[in-house]
Amino acid sequence: MAVDWIGFSYAAAIIFGGFMGYKKKGSVMSLMAGLVFGGFSAYGAYNISNNPTDIKVSFLSAGLLSLVMGMRYKKSGKILPAGIMTGLSLLMVFRLLLLLIV
Structure with missing residues:
Protein backbone atom coordinates (compact mmCIF):
# COMPACT_ATOMS: atom_id res chain seq x y z
CA MET A 1 0.00 0.00 0.00
CA ALA A 2 1.67 3.19 -1.21
CA VAL A 3 0.58 6.45 0.38
CA ASP A 4 -0.65 9.06 -2.10
CA TRP A 5 1.60 11.89 -0.90
CA ILE A 6 0.80 14.05 -3.92
CA GLY A 7 -2.93 13.76 -3.23
CA PHE A 8 -2.53 14.58 0.46
CA SER A 9 -0.29 17.55 -0.41
CA TYR A 10 -2.90 18.81 -2.86
CA ALA A 11 -5.58 18.53 -0.15
CA TYR A 22 -10.30 33.75 5.56
CA LYS A 23 -7.32 35.27 7.34
CA LYS A 24 -6.56 37.97 4.74
CA LYS A 25 -10.05 38.91 3.56
CA GLY A 26 -12.28 37.55 6.31
CA SER A 27 -14.04 35.33 3.75
CA VAL A 28 -15.94 32.61 5.55
CA MET A 29 -16.91 31.18 2.16
CA PHE A 40 -12.92 15.50 -0.14
CA SER A 41 -9.46 15.60 -1.70
CA ALA A 42 -7.90 14.07 1.42
CA TYR A 43 -10.55 11.34 1.42
CA GLY A 44 -9.85 10.73 -2.26
CA ALA A 45 -6.11 10.50 -1.54
CA TYR A 46 -6.89 7.97 1.19
CA ASN A 47 -8.94 5.93 -1.29
CA ILE A 48 -6.12 6.05 -3.84
CA SER A 49 -3.66 4.94 -1.16
CA ASN A 50 -5.77 1.83 -0.60
CA ASN A 51 -6.69 1.19 -4.25
CA PRO A 52 -4.78 3.09 -6.98
CA THR A 53 -7.66 2.79 -9.44
CA ASP A 54 -10.26 4.33 -7.09
CA ILE A 55 -10.01 7.92 -8.36
CA LYS A 56 -13.71 8.86 -8.32
CA VAL A 57 -13.72 11.20 -5.31
CA SER A 58 -10.38 12.82 -6.12
CA PHE A 59 -11.30 13.27 -9.78
CA LEU A 60 -14.66 14.82 -8.92
CA SER A 61 -13.23 17.28 -6.40
CA ALA A 62 -10.24 18.27 -8.55
CA GLY A 63 -12.39 18.58 -11.67
CA LEU A 64 -15.03 20.69 -9.96
CA LEU A 65 -12.43 22.89 -8.30
CA SER A 66 -10.59 23.42 -11.60
CA LEU A 67 -13.87 24.43 -13.24
CA VAL A 68 -14.91 26.85 -10.48
CA MET A 69 -11.49 28.40 -10.02
CA GLY A 70 -10.98 28.54 -13.79
CA MET A 71 -14.14 30.63 -14.13
CA ARG A 72 -12.96 32.89 -11.31
CA TYR A 73 -9.57 33.28 -12.99
CA LYS A 74 -11.19 34.13 -16.32
CA LYS A 75 -13.42 36.71 -14.64
CA SER A 76 -10.78 38.35 -12.43
CA GLY A 77 -7.52 37.66 -14.28
CA LYS A 78 -5.74 37.33 -10.92
CA ILE A 79 -3.03 34.72 -10.56
CA LEU A 80 -3.52 34.44 -6.79
CA PRO A 81 -5.52 32.45 -5.77
CA ALA A 82 -7.65 31.54 -8.79
CA GLY A 83 -4.91 31.00 -11.37
CA ILE A 84 -2.71 28.88 -9.14
CA MET A 85 -5.57 26.71 -7.88
CA THR A 86 -6.80 26.23 -11.45
CA GLY A 87 -3.34 25.08 -12.51
CA LEU A 88 -2.90 22.76 -9.52
CA SER A 89 -6.35 21.28 -10.02
CA LEU A 90 -5.79 20.67 -13.73
CA LEU A 91 -2.46 19.01 -12.97
CA MET A 92 -4.21 16.81 -10.43
CA VAL A 93 -6.89 15.85 -12.96
CA PHE A 94 -4.22 14.86 -15.50
CA ARG A 95 -2.31 12.91 -12.85
CA LEU A 96 -5.45 11.00 -11.90
CA LEU A 97 -6.14 10.13 -15.51
CA LEU A 98 -2.55 8.87 -15.81
CA LEU A 99 -3.13 6.62 -12.79
CA LEU A 100 -5.86 4.87 -14.74
CA ILE A 101 -3.71 4.45 -17.84
CA VAL A 102 -0.58 3.14 -16.13
Whole structure:
Protein backbone atom coordinates (compact mmCIF):
# COMPACT_ATOMS: atom_id res chain seq x y z
CA MET A 1 0.00 0.00 0.00
CA ALA A 2 1.67 3.19 -1.21
CA VAL A 3 0.58 6.45 0.38
CA ASP A 4 -0.65 9.06 -2.10
CA TRP A 5 1.60 11.89 -0.90
CA ILE A 6 0.80 14.05 -3.92
CA GLY A 7 -2.93 13.76 -3.23
CA PHE A 8 -2.53 14.58 0.46
CA SER A 9 -0.29 17.55 -0.41
CA TYR A 10 -2.90 18.81 -2.86
CA ALA A 11 -5.58 18.53 -0.15
CA ALA A 12 -3.35 20.43 2.31
CA ALA A 13 -2.80 23.18 -0.29
CA ILE A 14 -6.56 23.56 -0.72
CA ILE A 15 -7.18 23.76 3.02
CA PHE A 16 -4.30 26.21 3.45
CA GLY A 17 -5.64 28.38 0.63
CA GLY A 18 -9.09 28.50 2.21
CA PHE A 19 -7.57 29.44 5.55
CA MET A 20 -5.48 32.21 3.98
CA GLY A 21 -8.55 33.59 2.20
CA TYR A 22 -10.30 33.75 5.56
CA LYS A 23 -7.32 35.27 7.34
CA LYS A 24 -6.56 37.97 4.74
CA LYS A 25 -10.05 38.91 3.56
CA GLY A 26 -12.28 37.55 6.31
CA SER A 27 -14.04 35.33 3.75
CA VAL A 28 -15.94 32.61 5.55
CA MET A 29 -16.91 31.18 2.16
CA SER A 30 -13.22 30.65 1.28
CA LEU A 31 -12.67 28.87 4.58
CA MET A 32 -15.70 26.62 4.12
CA ALA A 33 -14.86 25.82 0.49
CA GLY A 34 -11.25 25.08 1.44
CA LEU A 35 -12.33 22.74 4.20
CA VAL A 36 -14.94 20.96 2.09
CA PHE A 37 -12.83 20.54 -1.06
CA GLY A 38 -9.71 19.80 1.00
CA GLY A 39 -11.60 17.18 2.98
CA PHE A 40 -12.92 15.50 -0.14
CA SER A 41 -9.46 15.60 -1.70
CA ALA A 42 -7.90 14.07 1.42
CA TYR A 43 -10.55 11.34 1.42
CA GLY A 44 -9.85 10.73 -2.26
CA ALA A 45 -6.11 10.50 -1.54
CA TYR A 46 -6.89 7.97 1.19
CA ASN A 47 -8.94 5.93 -1.29
CA ILE A 48 -6.12 6.05 -3.84
CA SER A 49 -3.66 4.94 -1.16
CA ASN A 50 -5.77 1.83 -0.60
CA ASN A 51 -6.69 1.19 -4.25
CA PRO A 52 -4.78 3.09 -6.98
CA THR A 53 -7.66 2.79 -9.44
CA ASP A 54 -10.26 4.33 -7.09
CA ILE A 55 -10.01 7.92 -8.36
CA LYS A 56 -13.71 8.86 -8.32
CA VAL A 57 -13.72 11.20 -5.31
CA SER A 58 -10.38 12.82 -6.12
CA PHE A 59 -11.30 13.27 -9.78
CA LEU A 60 -14.66 14.82 -8.92
CA SER A 61 -13.23 17.28 -6.40
CA ALA A 62 -10.24 18.27 -8.55
CA GLY A 63 -12.39 18.58 -11.67
CA LEU A 64 -15.03 20.69 -9.96
CA LEU A 65 -12.43 22.89 -8.30
CA SER A 66 -10.59 23.42 -11.60
CA LEU A 67 -13.87 24.43 -13.24
CA VAL A 68 -14.91 26.85 -10.48
CA MET A 69 -11.49 28.40 -10.02
CA GLY A 70 -10.98 28.54 -13.79
CA MET A 71 -14.14 30.63 -14.13
CA ARG A 72 -12.96 32.89 -11.31
CA TYR A 73 -9.57 33.28 -12.99
CA LYS A 74 -11.19 34.13 -16.32
CA LYS A 75 -13.42 36.71 -14.64
CA SER A 76 -10.78 38.35 -12.43
CA GLY A 77 -7.52 37.66 -14.28
CA LYS A 78 -5.74 37.33 -10.92
CA ILE A 79 -3.03 34.72 -10.56
CA LEU A 80 -3.52 34.44 -6.79
CA PRO A 81 -5.52 32.45 -5.77
CA ALA A 82 -7.65 31.54 -8.79
CA GLY A 83 -4.91 31.00 -11.37
CA ILE A 84 -2.71 28.88 -9.14
CA MET A 85 -5.57 26.71 -7.88
CA THR A 86 -6.80 26.23 -11.45
CA GLY A 87 -3.34 25.08 -12.51
CA LEU A 88 -2.90 22.76 -9.52
CA SER A 89 -6.35 21.28 -10.02
CA LEU A 90 -5.79 20.67 -13.73
CA LEU A 91 -2.46 19.01 -12.97
CA MET A 92 -4.21 16.81 -10.43
CA VAL A 93 -6.89 15.85 -12.96
CA PHE A 94 -4.22 14.86 -15.50
CA ARG A 95 -2.31 12.91 -12.85
CA LEU A 96 -5.45 11.00 -11.90
CA LEU A 97 -6.14 10.13 -15.51
CA LEU A 98 -2.55 8.87 -15.81
CA LEU A 99 -3.13 6.62 -12.79
CA LEU A 100 -5.86 4.87 -14.74
CA ILE A 101 -3.71 4.45 -17.84
CA VAL A 102 -0.58 3.14 -16.13
